[in-house]
Amino acid sequence: MSIEILMNVTPHETRVAVVENGVLQEVIIERERRRGLVGNIYKGKVSRVLPGMQAAFIDIGLDRAAFLHASDIAQAGEAETHSDNITHLLREGQEVLVQVIKDPLGTKGARLTTHITVPSRFLVFTPEVFHAGVSLKIEDELERRRLKDVMSVLMHGAAGGYIARTAAEGVPIAALRADTEFLNKLWESISERSAAARAGEIVHEDLPLVMRILRDVVDGEVEKLRIDSRRATRRVSQFAEQFMPELAARVEHYPGERPIFDLYGVEDEIQKALERKVHLKSGGYLIIDQTEAMTTIDVNTGAFVGHRNLEETIFKTNLEATQTIARQLRLRNLGGIIIIDFIDMIEEEHKRQVLRSLQKNLERDRAKSHITEVSTLGLVEMTRKRTRESLEHVLCEPCPVCSGRGTQKTPETVCFEIFREILREARQFDAQQYLVLASQEVVDILLDEESTSIAELEEFIGKPIKLQVESLYSQEHFDVVMM
Template sequence: MSEDILINVTPFETRVALVEQGQVQELHVERSIQRGYVGNIYLGKVVRVLPGMQSAFIEIGLERAAFIHVADLRQNRKERIEGSPATPIEKLLFEGQSLIVQVTKDPIGTKGARLSTQISIAGRMLVYLPYDPHIGVSQKIDGEDNRQQLKERVQRIANSEEGGFIVRTQAEIATDEELQTDCVYLKKLWGIILQRLKSQGAPSTLYTELHLHQRVLRDVAHPNTGKIIVDSRMVYQQMLEWADVYTPALVDRIYHHSGSRPLFDTVRAEEEIQRALSRRVDLKSGGYLIIDQTEALTTVDVNTGGYVGGRNFGDTIFKTNLEASVAIARQLRLRNLGGIIILDFIDMEHHEHRESVLEELRNALAKDRTRITISGFSQLGLVEMTRKRTRESLSNLLCEPCPTCQSRGSVLTARSVCYEILREILREARQFNPKEFRVLASQDVVDLFLEEESQHLAQTGDFIGKSISLEVDSLYSQEQYDIILF
């Protein structure tokens, strides 16, 4: 099934939408002042080694020091393959040491970037591994004979003991000439990085990943991609030039959008972005999902809602869960949710129904390019899965914690605020002796004091022997208030 790619470009932001059958399946956002760091290569300096955690902090020039675990050091690769114990990090790194590192995960929340010394440079057909002299093949390429043929072709073309390669899925239909071009390009790029290494001190940037519109051509576009439409003439020209050199097969699929209607409006992408920031996702049947994202994990709860279309209750539940499986797979891509994900499907009595739902979920997730693992239903009836997280989710990128509710996701009721104000007045009355207390609060809080809570307000005034007046401040949120002493 073909997939169109829409690229919306502004001076401050580039957004990419992957559209299948008129519906947005995936969103990517790159802001000019918040470009991601995954794939960037740095000359870093070790600032702290933590033997107890078998980790180290590396200064690479970002706001926070980056983080590397002993398992991500290339010196331990052989031990990992053979199953031998890893060499302790304190024997491999020391404070002040300079180190070539690559970012594998962007800074997320309060965590710094995650690093690796196992450097890899991605091309269109191949991924170059300068420190790892072996040829690997992407797991997404099927057929043992096909995999072996590709491996032998790359070994013949590379014809070098310097480094190794991973064969990407695009290489399945590539000619020997295209593979050779990719191989030469990647080795030349590594040579440029080594030249920079000789002239720069730590911390410094040795290589910066491609811009989003170029990564789309390299990583996202595939043989079944339909049109690639961009609404910036300058970026359109850049993409044509880049594709002419590295991805000639895509040149005829790149189009410039010159219509008066905004590009993202043609597929209602703006509406999809707004829906992707909501907790609730409505299903066509009348059921719905509730998606909650926390720092530790993401939970997805499936509910039947208003759907009563089945022949019986069990049939209704089964059909809702089947529809939810497809919707969940799409939402994970759309929102870029990663880490541990817990799926709470509606309880099903029949074992075959549970297996069918799992199979539907696996089929829907097969389109996802991100690495995913799924377990079956647990004893509690939950499905546990993981999705590799390399960059911020859509909500973390576009939103920030709510200042009104202090990131709780809820606010105190007007009645709770009223009682808090009364307790504060009693507290102040013990310490000070003003003539009057004046309460500044939101309209809802003042209205409640004048109506249902008027008796408690009067009792408090009588108890402290002072008058209490009320004043509305339209700029105050429900939880905000001030008590002024006269």
Template sequence: MHDILINWAPQETRVAVVENGAVQELHIERTLERGLVGNIYLGKVARVLPGMQSAFIEVGLERAAFLHVADLHGGGHQHGHPARSDVAVPVPIERQVFEGQTLMVQVIKDPIGTKGARLSTQISIAGRMLVFLPQDTHIGISQKIGSHETREQLRTRMQRLTATTDGTGTGGFILRTNAEDASDAELADDIAYLRKTWNAIRALGVSKPTGTLLHEDLNLAERVLRDLTNEATQSVRIDSKLQFDALKAFGETFTPGSTAKLDLYKGERPIFDLFGIEEEIARALARRVDLKSGGYLIIDQTEALTTVDVNTGGFVGARNFDDTIFKTNLEAAGAIARQLRLRNLGGIIIVDFIDMVRDEHQQAVLAEFRKQLGKDRTKTTVSGFTQLGLVEMTRKRTRESLAHMLCQPCPTCEGRGQVKTARSVCYDILREILREARQFNPKEFRVVASAAVVEMLLDEESQHLAGLSDFIGKPVSLSTEPSFSPEQYDIVLM
């Protein structure tokens, strides 16, 4: 069982999923930085790139968005392989779209770093229990739903409901896991709502210019009721009366089963302070994660992948060293799975568990890791141990990680995590003065640098500075600039 806490402010909504007193998930949405996944735009093809089988689409965002041939509706396949007639061959993108063409597109991946948003022309609209596919006709059922017989019964019910709801039967549907126990009335309400939403989108698409946002996904608080609230949820507590009323109205319309769990928090202390979530957010931004046993994790997030290193630290509680390692790795397996959810880390993840001699220990740790990852709402895939004793895994990435959302690279080291020593900067300055002395003939060279660099030039490096001054035949003066970073300097020709 878990509780969901919602901390609302006009500029930001924060959601924490708490289970057994520990935060399992954190979701943050800023009003000015709302994610774009699910948004539907009327786009214009700016450029077709046959070599990449992609196109850049202008949708009114800061950067042009990206459409790959695989994300075109219908898959873009034609039959007719040079050697085999039964093989479907992709239709090149340059034969499907052209520059200046207007396309209705949906964002399937947010812009991350320097990459523009990724788009699809296969539109889908999520409801409470169903996902509507207006361009398709099939009925899909989540594989997580019960037995084969249950899925077939649901498919038959859906075929009946979609055919009789408005007499047309247009559009396809995918049943989400929470549709398993839904009544016909609930399914019919969702079908009607989704078709009504699609009709409104289609009408806007005809009347609006390119670059128009036609449809936006629900805000975070509404998605809590639609996606996060289930039978295991004890309560959904929110600290804003205004948003509580809005959520209650939304819930009564779309998620009547979850409205009873809504609770208005009226305490004087901020809701996140009361449950220690502010401290948890601070810990989720740190490199080091301490384990209860005395071991610890080091988590490093880079452009290409995320690495997690497991260390025994001060843990010496087991009978022998093998048991110490095994118990630390078992505890780390659960902690890593939780940290991936908490930090919303995605892409390639490499876990360096402490080397284990016994094969059964390796398999037990791997089984525990997979079990803990099974709690994740986001799709994960885990490989076994490599020859180097590493575990490779992937976690689907759709939105920015917590660190990327809340932090920015250090302006001093620009994300390197280290800066040059004062002595290194001194030698850079001495080389630069010599270089400039060969090109220019000023009366004097003035060095402007940080206090630590100037201090070293006046003290430990004063002999080298004096020697250089004699060699070039010009005086060199020093000036401290408090606002300069350790690596920053300027050489002024006087």
């Protein structure tokens, strides 16, 4: 598989595109004013303990208090002293070292943990938790055993344990030892800053996106990392030479006049990823709707009629949809609860194959997901780990006209609201005449289909009604002015 990573870097925004076999699979955007917080470590102060929710709100110096659940609190001591009661673990005013595991999403504050982890290229350091772990994505049992043995040796004298990341597979012990030395020094520095920090102060900030990509995304499969900024290219090259020398040769500057995202068609794909409708090659399509509670994906056959029978047509459409759904989940960064409404299938084997195909297509996704069986209603429920805002939430905001509903009242509905408002005012106030200010579409209907209704209303209230177009008014917006 051919994988390229493209970086579009400006002073205010960094955009990263992951392109696999010429097809955009993932977009990560970081804006200087709204940098992600995941991985940052803060000296927090407990502002409120909520026994009913088994959670606490922690002040870490942000606009909104962050959320810490009892299950995310590290506890020292033996298993028998372990408590799930938040009131036994925290008290108001207490200072606590916390790490962000989820960015603020919508109206919710950041999600925190006291299980601090510090990642490097090959390892994740777990302070005060003396355990050697291996990424589940490393499946070879011999390699898993080797890594555990190596880390057990490297843990001697350390202030915690280590988890081998996927990138550690096949890495020699010398490189792993270098990582542990780096992590130990970094943790010493974090501990010193933590001791001196005041409540609400940041103790450790994660790397900026251009560096994080090298640490978290770039692996042996990535052929090139192309960056359109000379300065950013120098920084990334220096970082790679220092920490990942095997990747340094793959970093290159893109000097072309044509924007790098235009060259690879990324801009067009980003625009498509903001639309509800996603077309399938066969002629079928998906409808993707994001709500506060969940994301729903509806699969439709559309123009695809197949060549054999209806069940075969449905099966092939659903099978094709699994590949597109997996890509769209990554591309749009959809997380939380996701409900997929596949076209109803009769044969159980077809259902099993569709589920297997969905699971297989999600294997390359770095975000963890869990898929259930097809329900009695023909729905597939799944969850995908969400740590940052979706692409739509980063790039868009609710429509000021429809307030995010996606629909607006018809001109006819607005006309009837205007009639009711005039009647309401006529009963309460004594006016000489009424002036209706509304959009062109509404005024057109009042002058045409509803002209008789206007005349009857004028006769009923005994006052003239004048109409005036306001070009800046939306279709739902109107005013009735007494004169």
